[in-house]
Structures are given as C-alpha cells and as structure tokens.
Amino acid sequence: MAHIHKKMKNGRPYYYVREMARVDGKPKVINQVYLGSPARILEMAQGKSDLPSKLQTQEFGSLWLANLVEQEIGIAGIVDGIIPQAKGAGKPSIGDYFLYAIYNRMVAACSKRAMPEWYKHTAIQHIRPVQISELNSQKFWLKWDQVSEEHLTSITEEFFRRVNEIEPPASDCFMFDTTNYYTFMASQTDSKLAQRGKSKEGRNWLRQIGLALLVDRDKRIPFYYKEYKGNCHDSKVFLDVAGDLFSVMRKETADDTSLTIVFDKGMNSEENIAAIDAKENVHFITTYSTYFGEKLASTKLDLFTPLDTEKNKKLIENDKHDDLLQAYRTTGEYWGKQRTVIVTYNPLTAAKQRYGFEKRLLKLQDFLFEMQSKVSRGTSHWRNKATIEKRYKERCAELHLPSDIYKVEISVIDGALAFNFKKNYYKIERYIERLGKNILITDIEDWETEEIVQASLDRWAVEEGFRLTKDEEQIAMRPIRHWTDSKIRCHIFTCIAALTLLRLIELRLRRAGLNITAKTAMQSMRQLHSCLLFMPKKKETVRMLEDPDDLQGQIIRTFGAQIVDGVLQR
Structure with a gap:
C-alpha cells in the first residue's frame, strides 16, 4: 500500500512515496520514491516542474563490467592486428565482431540472429558505441569467414599471453581435462570436427565436438584449449596436444621448476605416461580405474588413516568422525616404473x-x-x-x-x-x-599424502570451467549454431575468452573480500540500469544511472569507481 511519508532534514520537510507490505508478518518498506520539498511538489501539481517527458531504461552494469576488464587485454586490437582489414571495410571490424560476441557470452548468451535485438535494450552505445544493426548473423558469417585456423591460433596465443601478463600462474600445478558438446548438425553437413562418438551427456546419436582445457590450479584461469574431432578418444587427444601443454606450462616458470599436470583415468595410457616421463621436471598425478585395480580397491579399511585436510578438520569440529576422508599409501609398478600409489576412501x-x-x-x-x-x-x-x-x-x-x-x-x-x-x-x-574408493598414481615421491590427494581433488577447477561453458544462460557453448569448422572454431574461442574474462572478474572480487561467483556478480549488475531522460524544457537528453544496491555498490568500488548523483565516477 502506497502513502506519502514526511521526513525532516535540517528543520525542513521532504516528502517520499512509500510502499509498504508485510514481510515475515511485519510491515516493512519495500519501495521508496523521493518527491522533494513542498515547493517542488506544488510545481509538479501545477505542471511547472522540469520533469522528463519520457524515459528509457537500458541494461548497463554487466556490460560496463565486461568492458572494463576486457580493456586490459584489447581483444579487438589483437584480432585486427593479426587479420588485415580489407580496404573500405569500415566498422565494425573483424575484431569488433569477436568482441561483441564475447560480451554477449559473458552476460546473456544468445544466437547471432537474436544479438541485435538484445543489444538494443542495453547501454552499449554509452559503453562502447557500435552500429547495432551491423551485428547480425549474416555479417558475423561474412566477417568470420575471413578467419583461418592459422589466424585463430595466433589470436589465441596472443590472448593468453596478455592474460598471463595480467594474472601470471600462481602455481606449478595445472589441471587438464576434456569434454564434448553435442550439436544438431545433420549427417550430410560437411564437418571434420563434428563427429559421432561417446557423448559425455549420453547423446551418442548426435554429432559432437570435443574440447581440451588446461587451467592453473590456484587461480583456475584457462591457459590453453584445443578443439578436436568428436570421435577422438581422450588418451589420443592428450598425446596430440602434449607438446603444447608442456610448452604452455613451462612458459611462465623457470626451467628448473618442477611442474605437475593432473588428469583423470581416461588419459593414462602407456604412450601418454611415456611422453611425461620423457620431459625433465614434469610430473603427473592421475586416477586409476578401480576395475583394473581391483586388488587395491579391495584394501581393507583398517589399513586406511584419516587425512589432515581442512575439510576433515571441519568434520572433526562438528563431531563427524565417521565421515572423514581416509587414505592408504603404497607403491607399485605401473607403466614400466615404480610409482607412488594412494587409495582414498570417502564414507559419504x-x-x-x-x-x-x-x-x-x-x-x-x-x-x-x-x-x-x-x-x-x-x-x-x-x-x-x-x-x-x-x-x-x-x-x-x-x-x-x-x-x-x-x-x-x-x-x-x-x-x-x-x-x-x-x-x-x-x-x-x-x-x-x-564403493567410495579412488586410486591415485603419481611419479611424485616427496609430496605428503595430503598434498597428492588435494591436488587430485582440485581437478574440480577444470570441471567447473566445463560446467560454466554448458550453462544455458551464460557462455552457453552449446547449442553450437554454426555449421562450418571455421565458424565453430571462432565460436569456441569467444566462449573460452568469455570464461577467462569472467574468471578475472571473480579473482578481483575475491581479493576485495567479495566471495561471490562471476555469474552472481553479472546477474546482480544486470539489474543496474542506465536511464535516458528526455527533458522537454531544456530540449536535451540526460543520462543517469540507478542507485546501486549494496552488492552492486561493492562490485563497482572493487573496480575503482562509484556512482554519485546518477553519474559513474572513477
């Protein structure tokens, strides 16, 4: 129910329209609109007030945040520096088409056909002006048709180089994994990437595209990715990209630093382990199938001891001793050498x-x-x-x-x-x-059992990245709406770039004490609108930002800005 509410400030009355409602059985203010002083209210009643004739609200906060982070990298500049612009091509450039696709993936992923309509309802012209009508599916097709596989490889390398400059790896341990994305591509459509294989989502009848991803253990930032044929086995993929993986891992560390790569049992073939053994100062931690390690999996529980991990400490504090993660350590010959073997048991x-x-x-x-x-x-x-x-x-x-x-x-x-x-x-x-047992095998001998187990558990960092790429609202790598391999590669790059930028946002927020995900931050910032006011008396338009709520205010301050009287200030 709405009513007029009076407040006294410095002996002067000011009026508000308040809406009240019962929340948890108690009357509370759910909305409040400032009217002003009695004189201003009189002007409004007499039609003399300088009120806008109309206003337009546009989504602002999320795109502003995406643009702010991307400016440190300059994706459009990277692309346009690698792919020469045709004479008279004008704007948007090829780099711009990548850039605006990435922004869309970061905020509210949609098809290229729907993108112009989405951008119309945003304040993109206030943030990074573009001819919105040019951002249609046909223009994307024509621009991306000029991007070769070699071009994209160079673009990707330069993109990750700049990311590494901003956020160098904080760990000598990296997580590697693969997944696949089903498509609705017809059988007769020519594509080397889209093939039928074992779908990780059980859709084996659909053509699919594989993706390999390497992330830093601590910061969880992607540092390398590779798309591959949908019918290629994980172990074969690892061998194909092993050289690139070792090069990327070594690039930001000293030559004598010991590096560790963590991967799952789908990739621990003889050839892959041999490739790792051949590299100096490169180690591995992998899981091993309990089906093939039946004897280890049958180890009696009285040989297991609880691990000294943070999670176990919390369980002990809550008197949940029966739920402690336990482990049994031994050695054994695997892939032609003596290895450290750890069997874990999780009662839950x-x-x-x-x-x-x-x-x-x-x-x-x-x-x-x-x-x-x-x-x-x-x-x-x-x-x-x-x-x-x-x-x-x-x-x-x-x-x-x-x-x-x-x-x-x-x-x-x-x-x-x-x-x-x-x-x-x-x-x-x-x-x-x-049941509840997991086998880990590594060539590392000098790590504590807890360190090896925790490194394996931290593989969730790369799995979380895959989950985000399969989110239906944000990034949304599938459904893949492109039908040629060159366009599919461009689409995958925009998704990985969006994932990386979102992770950079999350890192900044966490360092400022805001323990929220990038998705939560983006959802909150989407509600911060820019209002365009049409003032008939002054014959001009005025742009103002909404007052941010507490979370929006914290996010804006984290990135060195604030909103004062509807104006964003650095």
Whole structure:
C-alpha cells in the first residue's frame, strides 16, 4: 500500500512515496520514491516542474563490467592486428565482431540472429558505441569467414599471453581435462570436427565436438584449449596436444621448476605416461580405474588413516568422525616404473554409491523376473539363447552393472528353454568393497599424502570451467549454431575468452573480500540500469544511472569507481 511519508532534514520537510507490505508478518518498506520539498511538489501539481517527458531504461552494469576488464587485454586490437582489414571495410571490424560476441557470452548468451535485438535494450552505445544493426548473423558469417585456423591460433596465443601478463600462474600445478558438446548438425553437413562418438551427456546419436582445457590450479584461469574431432578418444587427444601443454606450462616458470599436470583415468595410457616421463621436471598425478585395480580397491579399511585436510578438520569440529576422508599409501609398478600409489576412501561417497547400487540391482532383478516370464511362456523373440544372453548384458550395461553380478543359466528342458538366475554374492561383495574408493598414481615421491590427494581433488577447477561453458544462460557453448569448422572454431574461442574474462572478474572480487561467483556478480549488475531522460524544457537528453544496491555498490568500488548523483565516477 502506497502513502506519502514526511521526513525532516535540517528543520525542513521532504516528502517520499512509500510502499509498504508485510514481510515475515511485519510491515516493512519495500519501495521508496523521493518527491522533494513542498515547493517542488506544488510545481509538479501545477505542471511547472522540469520533469522528463519520457524515459528509457537500458541494461548497463554487466556490460560496463565486461568492458572494463576486457580493456586490459584489447581483444579487438589483437584480432585486427593479426587479420588485415580489407580496404573500405569500415566498422565494425573483424575484431569488433569477436568482441561483441564475447560480451554477449559473458552476460546473456544468445544466437547471432537474436544479438541485435538484445543489444538494443542495453547501454552499449554509452559503453562502447557500435552500429547495432551491423551485428547480425549474416555479417558475423561474412566477417568470420575471413578467419583461418592459422589466424585463430595466433589470436589465441596472443590472448593468453596478455592474460598471463595480467594474472601470471600462481602455481606449478595445472589441471587438464576434456569434454564434448553435442550439436544438431545433420549427417550430410560437411564437418571434420563434428563427429559421432561417446557423448559425455549420453547423446551418442548426435554429432559432437570435443574440447581440451588446461587451467592453473590456484587461480583456475584457462591457459590453453584445443578443439578436436568428436570421435577422438581422450588418451589420443592428450598425446596430440602434449607438446603444447608442456610448452604452455613451462612458459611462465623457470626451467628448473618442477611442474605437475593432473588428469583423470581416461588419459593414462602407456604412450601418454611415456611422453611425461620423457620431459625433465614434469610430473603427473592421475586416477586409476578401480576395475583394473581391483586388488587395491579391495584394501581393507583398517589399513586406511584419516587425512589432515581442512575439510576433515571441519568434520572433526562438528563431531563427524565417521565421515572423514581416509587414505592408504603404497607403491607399485605401473607403466614400466615404480610409482607412488594412494587409495582414498570417502564414507559419504560410499553411502551414496551403495544406495544407487542397490536401486540399480533391484531394477536388474525386476528385469530378470520379466525375462524369466517371457522365456517360460515362449514369447516371440525370446526363444533364442544367444539373443537372451545379449539382452541381459545390454541391460547390465544400461544400468552400469557388471554382467557377472548374477549367475544366469539358460537350459533346455523337454525341448523348451528354461531361464534361471541367482545372485553372485561373492561378486556383489567385491563390488561393494570398491564403493567410495579412488586410486591415485603419481611419479611424485616427496609430496605428503595430503598434498597428492588435494591436488587430485582440485581437478574440480577444470570441471567447473566445463560446467560454466554448458550453462544455458551464460557462455552457453552449446547449442553450437554454426555449421562450418571455421565458424565453430571462432565460436569456441569467444566462449573460452568469455570464461577467462569472467574468471578475472571473480579473482578481483575475491581479493576485495567479495566471495561471490562471476555469474552472481553479472546477474546482480544486470539489474543496474542506465536511464535516458528526455527533458522537454531544456530540449536535451540526460543520462543517469540507478542507485546501486549494496552488492552492486561493492562490485563497482572493487573496480575503482562509484556512482554519485546518477553519474559513474572513477
């Protein structure tokens, strides 16, 4: 409910329109608009006040923040310095098309077709002027068609070089991982990158594109990426990019510094480990499949000891001793050399996995009863022994269960098939023993167990980057709306550049004591609008910024600015 509220300041009355509502059962002010002194209110009533005839609000804060960080790198300048501009091409330049695509990815990712309409509702002309109508999908296609793979490689190298100047690596440990992005590209569309393979999101029937990413452990800033064919196995990708990885890792460190690369079990092939062993002062930490390391995974829990980690300390403070992460350390010969081996056990993970395992086991049991019924009735398509065995194994694969967890017997009795099954309790027990356990293998001997385990756990830094690229609102690398490999590469670069700039923003905020994600910061800053006021008396327009809320104010101050009387000041 709205009402007029009077305040006395220095003995003079000032009036506000206040809106009240009950919040948690108590009346609170939910909105307040300043009207002014009695004289000003009288002028408004008589139509004499110099009020705007109309106003226009535009999204300001998020783009201002994106532009502020990007100015330190100068992406448009990098591109235009590498790709010569055609005579009479004018603006926007090729670099500008990359720049405005990156801004869009950082704030509210949309298609190139929708981009002009999105920019119309922003204050981009106040921040970094551009002919918005030129930012259409056809112009993007024509401009990006001039970018070769060699051009993009040079652009990427210069971009990361400038990022390294601003934020050099703070660690000698790097995280490497791969993922893939499905597309809706038709089978007949010519593309070497988009291929059918094992989708990490289970969409194996769609063509997909792979991405390898290297990030710094402490700052979590991307330092290298590589797109690759969607049907290429992770281990092959690692071998293909190993030379580049070692070069990038070494670039910002002294030659005698020991470097460590952390990756998962999908890449620990003989060739890859040999490539690392051949490099001086380069070490690795990798996970190892509990399926192949069944003996290690079956290690009795009385050999495990709790780790001295920060998370365990907090659990002890909360009297949760049964939830402590534990580890068992030993050595063993792997990939032709003696290595350090650590088996970890997480009780919470084990409990979750046990619950999931029992649910899947019940599903398999229901399927077996259904199979038994169909076989005993002689149902059509259930009369061939090989076909029945195949269906059972396929169902086990769907449920991610080993096929020997049940003993299945198909026999012939009186000329008809009989189907019987029973649990293999030995195999079930061995399977349960592996739950909650993880095997780590490294060539590092002088690190404490806690250091090795924490380095492996920190691989979430690169996984978090992949999650952000798959966010539907921000970055949104998929769906990939480009249909040629050259445009796909340009699109991937804009997404990685957006991810990097967002991480730079997050680092600055954290150093200022604001422990929020870049996504939270951008969502908050999107609500800070620029207001364009049309003043009929003065026959002019006036631009003013909204009053920032507490979080917006902190973000703006972190980047060395403030809003005073609607004006942004450095």
